[in-house]
Structure formats: C-alpha cells, structure tokens
Amino acid sequence: MAQKEDLADERNALKCIFARSLDDLTLRNKLGQLCASYLGGIWTTVSCQQICITTPRGGFNNKIFVVELPNGIKAKCNEPKKVILRIYGNLNERYELSEGIISAILSERYLGPRLLGIFPGGRFEEYIPSRPLTNDEYCKPCIAQEVGRILARVHSLDMPISKVCSLAQFVDDLIIGLKSSTRWTRSYPMHTTLAKVNKELCPDFITIDLLAKELKICKECLAQSGSPIVFSNNDLHEGNLLLRDGIKVTDQGFVNMKNEKDPIVLIDYEYGCYYYRGFDLCHYCVECCQHNEGKIWPYYEVKQNQWPNEEIQRLYIGAYIDEANKIWRNSNGKKMECIIDLPDDREVAIEYLLKEIRQFAAFPQLFWAIWSFQHAEIDHGDFDHFEYAFDRLAMYYYWKPEMLKYLNQ
Structure with missing residues (x-):
C-alpha cells in the first residue's frame, strides 16, 4: 500500500513540476534527470539548461513537450536527437499501466511512435517529423x-x-x-x-x-x-x-x-x-x-x-x-x-x-x-x-x- 501511495505521489509531483514555466529550475532539473535516466547515451552528458524544450499545440489531457539536444551536440548511432515527452494528466494507476502496455505493442507493430522510455507519470516516445x-x-x-x-x-x-x-x-x-x-x-x-x-x-x-x-x-x-x-x-x-x-x-x-x-x-x-x-x-x-x-x-x-x-x-x-x-x-x-x-x-x-x-x-x-x-x-x-x-x-x-x-x- 505504501509503495502505491509513493508512486501516486511521484506522479502528482511530476504533473505539478511540468505545469511550471519551461525555464523553471525545478522543471529543468527534473527534465535533465529523466533524459539521462531513460534516454541515456549522449543525453547523460548534457546540462539540463542546454536541453531545448517546447510545447506543441494539442494535448487536452496530457502535457506534451518536444525535447531536443542543443545545436552542436550530435547524437551517436541510434540515439535520438529529438523526442516527445508525454506527462500524463489524469490517468490513474490502472489506466496508466494499460496505456504503457498498449504503447509498447503499437510501437513494436509500427502502428505508433517508437516507445523510448516509460516511468511513473509519463513516457518518452519517438519524435515523428x-x-x-x-x-x-x-x-x-x-x-x-x-x-x-x-x-x-x-x-x-x-x-x-x-x-x-x-x-x-x-x-x-x-x-x-x-x-x-x-x-x-x-x-x-x-x-x-x-x-x-x-x-x-x-x-x-x-x-x-x-x-x-x-x-x-x-x-x-x-x-x-x-x-x-x-x-x-x-x-x-x-x-x-x-x-x-x-x-x-x-x-x-x-x-x-x-x-x-x-x-x-x-x-x-x-x-x-x-x-x-x-x-x-x-x-x-x-x-x-x-x-x-x-x-x-x-x-x-x-x-x-x-x-x-x-x-x-x-x-x-x-x-x-x-x-x-x-x-x-x-x-x-x-x-x-x-x-x-x-x-x-x-x-x-x-x-x-x-x-x-x-x-x-x-x-x-x-x-x-x-x-x-x-x-x-x-x-x-x-x-x-x-x-x-x-x-x-x-x-x-x-x-x-x-x-x-x-x-x-
């Protein structure tokens, strides 16, 4: 029970952090942590202040961000240079689990963006130009x-x-x-x-x-x-x-x-x-x-x-x-x-x-x-x-x- 409450607190905290302005230091630090943990590679070497983040139109329920490496830093091999960060709005634990499974399978079947990382409260996915x-x-x-x-x-x-x-x-x-x-x-x-x-x-x-x-x-x-x-x-x-x-x-x-x-x-x-x-x-x-x-x-x-x-x-x-x-x-x-x-x-x-x-x-x-x-x-x-x-x-x-x-x- 305590673990479930901790996960719920983590989701809510994430939602609050990414409701802040894009130049907010807390948001920037969390963004850097997520990129380093779930994207790895070159993303572990980039300062959170260097990462480019914008908000495209759309997203009634989820907060959607385009996250990109800064100019001059090249991704290696299959590392992504630009990704989508999706922060869930009002999904409870049951719905979030289902959507994670769905996203993974659709990714494998080429019926949706490739799933790059999933964590409590959100996920990284392929940026499709x-x-x-x-x-x-x-x-x-x-x-x-x-x-x-x-x-x-x-x-x-x-x-x-x-x-x-x-x-x-x-x-x-x-x-x-x-x-x-x-x-x-x-x-x-x-x-x-x-x-x-x-x-x-x-x-x-x-x-x-x-x-x-x-x-x-x-x-x-x-x-x-x-x-x-x-x-x-x-x-x-x-x-x-x-x-x-x-x-x-x-x-x-x-x-x-x-x-x-x-x-x-x-x-x-x-x-x-x-x-x-x-x-x-x-x-x-x-x-x-x-x-x-x-x-x-x-x-x-x-x-x-x-x-x-x-x-x-x-x-x-x-x-x-x-x-x-x-x-x-x-x-x-x-x-x-x-x-x-x-x-x-x-x-x-x-x-x-x-x-x-x-x-x-x-x-x-x-x-x-x-x-x-x-x-x-x-x-x-x-x-x-x-x-x-x-x-x-x-x-x-x-x-x-x-x-x-x-x-x-």
Missing part, C-alpha cells in the same frame, strides 16, 4: 481511406489487457465525479452555442440525473447492437493523426509520398481499450464535424455540413473491410473479431457498417459531452468546455433516434 492534420485535410477522401486501413489494423490486434469494456466504467466515473460538484446541484436550460438542432429533439433542462439516464439508455442500445468488442483507439480526431513532413493532402490523394511509410500516424491511446467496433468506426464521421482549434471564443467550431457523404463513407468502410480481410488472409488463422459478423459480399458488408455508423453516432457525442462537463470543473483556460459540452449534447439528441432503433429491431 510531422504535424497534426487540419480539419479540412481530415475530411479528404484519401484520409478517410487511410484511417479505414489504420483502424482495421488496430481492431485486428489481440492486446494483453483486460477485455472488459473499461470505457463504460470510465464514463460512469465521470458521472460520479459530476455528482459531487456543487455546479451540478441545479439544472441548466438546454441550449447551444454553435450546433443547429431541432429543439423538439432536446429536453428543456439538463440535470446530472438526466445525463446518467441518457448514459443508461446508450448502454442498453449498444448492448443490443451486435457490434463486436475489439481493441479500439476511442479518441480518433484530427489532432491525433500526424501527417508526415513533406506529404500534402489534396482532393486527389497524397502528394510527395517518397517511401513505404504510412503517410499518417494515429497517436494517443489514452482511452484505448476493448470496446464496440461501431464506437471507433463512427468516430471518424463524427469528428469531421468538430474542429477543436478555433481562434476566437468558444475556441471550437461545429461543422455539421461536413458529415462525410455516402461516397466518402463507402471509401472509408471499403478500405477498412479490405485491410481487415488482407490481415486475415495473411494470418492463415480464423477470421478476426472485427469482421467476424460481416457477410462475405463486400457491398452488403459496407451497407451493414454504414448502418452501424449511423446508429452509433449518438454515443460519442454523449461521451464527450459528459467528459467536457467534467473537464470544465478542472480546466479554466480559454477553451469553453462547458458550452462545448452543450453543443455535443445537442448533437447526441440529433442522433439519438438512430441509436434507439437498436431497441426496436
């Missing part, structure tokens, strides 16, 4: 196809982690947290800032008990869905897809593809666990309509007209099915869980998954609404999580009738 996709790029047909292929590879993995759907427990914990908040001792008029949804689809007021009730309805619907439980990312959006340097995204496809590496890399498996295939698949379409990097209040945009048309959805799902079937054929084993329920006829299988996307689209909206209400309790920055949650909630009610079809089939 790249940038996050823009919302406009994210909606392009070539990205839809590439995301379909990536998800097929991810969903085909057999991960040595709990097969219990921990995402359900995670959102239950969020509700419990909100129930202890003084903010949620009252009701709030249902409203939107940017989402355009028929008021008749929405309740007049939102309470914590209503959110819990809606969550219960979602669980009942998804349990009836027949969607298989697979290893999933559960946080697919433009900011978690890195476009490698030099490659351009156009309406016609990728430009400047110079090697066999995948043009985009899916990162951040903080919510990675076994969950419904439909939750991950619909995420691509749902997030086409969300842009979380707005420049003025409320610092996000809702772009409902960007829901992928049927042609793009078919490209996306077709790529998913084709890649999964390719993995199955190459494995000489039994059909993977992610396609075990699909008919052999490709067009019929595509129709089946297009329907699954529509019927699952409500739940990510509720999930991220509840997540945002909870985040509003702890994050008081410019991004308006509280209003964001209401817009997400409105989109939940927009899609809810599709989800309810699971109870009537």
Whole structure:
C-alpha cells in the first residue's frame, strides 16, 4: 500500500513540476534527470539548461513537450536527437499501466511512435517529423481511406489487457465525479452555442440525473447492437493523426509520398481499450464535424455540413473491410473479431457498417459531452468546455433516434 501511495505521489509531483514555466529550475532539473535516466547515451552528458524544450499545440489531457539536444551536440548511432515527452494528466494507476502496455505493442507493430522510455507519470516516445492534420485535410477522401486501413489494423490486434469494456466504467466515473460538484446541484436550460438542432429533439433542462439516464439508455442500445468488442483507439480526431513532413493532402490523394511509410500516424491511446467496433468506426464521421482549434471564443467550431457523404463513407468502410480481410488472409488463422459478423459480399458488408455508423453516432457525442462537463470543473483556460459540452449534447439528441432503433429491431 505504501509503495502505491509513493508512486501516486511521484506522479502528482511530476504533473505539478511540468505545469511550471519551461525555464523553471525545478522543471529543468527534473527534465535533465529523466533524459539521462531513460534516454541515456549522449543525453547523460548534457546540462539540463542546454536541453531545448517546447510545447506543441494539442494535448487536452496530457502535457506534451518536444525535447531536443542543443545545436552542436550530435547524437551517436541510434540515439535520438529529438523526442516527445508525454506527462500524463489524469490517468490513474490502472489506466496508466494499460496505456504503457498498449504503447509498447503499437510501437513494436509500427502502428505508433517508437516507445523510448516509460516511468511513473509519463513516457518518452519517438519524435515523428510531422504535424497534426487540419480539419479540412481530415475530411479528404484519401484520409478517410487511410484511417479505414489504420483502424482495421488496430481492431485486428489481440492486446494483453483486460477485455472488459473499461470505457463504460470510465464514463460512469465521470458521472460520479459530476455528482459531487456543487455546479451540478441545479439544472441548466438546454441550449447551444454553435450546433443547429431541432429543439423538439432536446429536453428543456439538463440535470446530472438526466445525463446518467441518457448514459443508461446508450448502454442498453449498444448492448443490443451486435457490434463486436475489439481493441479500439476511442479518441480518433484530427489532432491525433500526424501527417508526415513533406506529404500534402489534396482532393486527389497524397502528394510527395517518397517511401513505404504510412503517410499518417494515429497517436494517443489514452482511452484505448476493448470496446464496440461501431464506437471507433463512427468516430471518424463524427469528428469531421468538430474542429477543436478555433481562434476566437468558444475556441471550437461545429461543422455539421461536413458529415462525410455516402461516397466518402463507402471509401472509408471499403478500405477498412479490405485491410481487415488482407490481415486475415495473411494470418492463415480464423477470421478476426472485427469482421467476424460481416457477410462475405463486400457491398452488403459496407451497407451493414454504414448502418452501424449511423446508429452509433449518438454515443460519442454523449461521451464527450459528459467528459467536457467534467473537464470544465478542472480546466479554466480559454477553451469553453462547458458550452462545448452543450453543443455535443445537442448533437447526441440529433442522433439519438438512430441509436434507439437498436431497441426496436
């Protein structure tokens, strides 16, 4: 017990240290210790004041830093010159262990950045010369196809982690947290800032008990869905897809593809666990309509007209099915869980998954609404999580009738 408490204290201390300014001496000393211990080699010879550290955009939950050797100091052999330092925000011990295992396996399978070092409260990983996709790029047909292929590879993995759907427990914990908040001792008029949804689809007021009730309805619907439980990312959006340097995204496809590496890399498996295939698949379409990097209040945009048309959805799902079937054929084993329920006829299988996307689209909206209400309790920055949650909630009610079809089939 004492050891667990010590580890928890170490994680919290690390989080506090890396919340300081980048020139803070305590932060610098800790950075130097971590680099020397987990990167080794040339990093053991560099003064903590010499190490270059910057913060890229992104990272709602984790603090992300780019850490680099100073000019004039060369890395030897396979030593990294530049790395990513990820400091966990609000992962408890159980989730942190799972993410560490997930990161290591994805690294070995070339499905994510190479893991360079892991420690209580964070990790070092490979720096991939790249940038996050823009919302406009994210909606392009070539990205839809590439995301379909990536998800097929991810969903085909057999991960040595709990097969219990921990995402359900995670959102239950969020509700419990909100129930202890003084903010949620009252009701709030249902409203939107940017989402355009028929008021008749929405309740007049939102309470914590209503959110819990809606969550219960979602669980009942998804349990009836027949969607298989697979290893999933559960946080697919433009900011978690890195476009490698030099490659351009156009309406016609990728430009400047110079090697066999995948043009985009899916990162951040903080919510990675076994969950419904439909939750991950619909995420691509749902997030086409969300842009979380707005420049003025409320610092996000809702772009409902960007829901992928049927042609793009078919490209996306077709790529998913084709890649999964390719993995199955190459494995000489039994059909993977992610396609075990699909008919052999490709067009019929595509129709089946297009329907699954529509019927699952409500739940990510509720999930991220509840997540945002909870985040509003702890994050008081410019991004308006509280209003964001209401817009997400409105989109939940927009899609809810599709989800309810699971109870009537």
